[in-house]
Amino acid sequence: METEVVLVAGLADHDVAEEVWRASPGSVLVRHDLRDLAQGVVRRWVDGELTVLEPAHGCISCTLRLDLLPLLERLGGRVVVQLDPALEPEAVCFALREVDVRVDAVVTVIDAGTWLADATGEETLADRGLDAAEGDERTVAQVVVGQAEFADAIVLTGAGADPVLDAVLDRLNPRAPRLDRRALDVTALLAAIPDDARRGRFDDGFGALLHGQPLLEPAHGVAVVHFVERRPFHPMRLHEALDVLFDGVVRTRGRVWVASQPDAALWLESAGGGLNVGNLGPWLAAVDDWSGVPAERRAVASATWDPYYGDRSQELVVITASASVEEITAALRGALVTDEELALADELEFVDPFAEWHDEMEEL
CATH class of the missing domain: 3.40.50 (Rossmann fold)
Structure with a gap:
């Protein structure tokens, strides 16, 4: 039974x-x-x-x-x-x-x-x-x-x-x-639980981040930052920018890519003062054979494909309790690589704290 x-x-x-x-x-x-x-x-x-x-x-x-x-x-x-x-x-x-x-x-x-x-x-x-x-x-x-x-x-x-x-x-x-x-x-x-509720199901990290179509308008000091950009983060500047996600923020979750790891989709998740960073696997732009990729992910990637970036993109959802939406957005945008850094990305040697962090997570 x-x-x-x-x-x-x-x-x-x-x-x-x-x-x-x-x-x-x-x-x-x-x-x-x-x-x-x-x-x-x-x-x-x-x-x-x-x-x-x-x-x-x-x-x-x-x-x-x-x-x-x-x-x-x-x-x-x-x-x-x-x-x-x-x-x-x-x-x-x-x-x-x-x-x-x-x-x-x-x-x-x-x-x-x-x-x-x-x-x-x-x-x-x-x-x-x-x-x-x-x-x-x-x-x-x-x-x-x-x-x-x-x-x-x-x-x-x-x-x-x-x-x-x-x-x-x-x-x-x-x-x-x-x-x-x-x-x-x-x-x-x-x-009252909806028929399509999660009921124990979880996604692979490449699905929609705005689950259930949450309210995006601010209310009682609570707001949602939906940060979407194509170009990569500079790893050290992103590491420094993360401080804005710890004070007055309830939840941050989403996919990021850093210039030092062009093939890897990283998952970033924080709550209060706690942060986790992990590796979701390769972007489809770095994969030759898509046959084992879920159909929904293939469809989304094809619909949003960029000739230069492929399916690579930044997408973070931040739920604030009191933090400034403008400060969070500015800090994240300031962590993106510049045009000059993007042009030289293959030649630059980035210090990457996220590579070390991921290694430490795997040892636990």
Whole structure:
């Protein structure tokens, strides 16, 4: 029997997973506690029955692969999983690709009184005592923003209505229905999820960045910067310009290319004071055989193809809470190569901090 899963995520204290479980007769409730993972201990409850596990390797991926995935396959039917606060649902859904499990919905619980401060802060999970394993350097912002962004539905707890928070969520995840915990109707919330919601799916980084057609007009100090340019960034100037993305910014995500790596599409993603840079793979302009490339990506590349740049381009979406749109745009535009640098790009030897950064990421 295929397993149908509802994942409930969030840093806030809540009993929403139990509410979802009660609203699903015959379902099983699974909870994980990873607070002692670094000491080699994982606590897991299945319908209230506690099991203490001692994984051979104290890491999140091993816990998912060796415990949660086989457990879900074994249970079958409908399962409600309350994720440990430090877990991001996108990482869990990525792992679930390996098993016969279907994600019916991802529900994220947000504390309306603290979420915005968390989402724009620099505090790490370790500062809060929430780091899931030794060497976990993620920030609280990266976790709470990722949890909200990947949600199919959102439940708000804590303080009452906050127009600034609403404006941020309208731009971060515009299609996810939101309900106040005090008026939570689980059946209505799940029914309000759009038919084409993500439900655990993720793209390869080359898809549309403005998911769900978010509002682009500023509201309550919240704004969206959609930065699109063809020419490459100068790697050192881009590195210096990134400072504008850390103060008063909730989320930055998108594709960039730097003059020192003309064939590589880089993925840049930030939340609050946390930043990740990774390699998405080659631009199609550097690929001879497109047969293995998804049809949608081929179509977009062909429609926007430039005789000089091919499909290479910069595209970043920045959601601000208080930062200046003009300052962000000017800093990014100032990091682009000049005409002279572009003409000499093949001859210049650029210092590239992003190449070193990517190597470090691969070692973790």
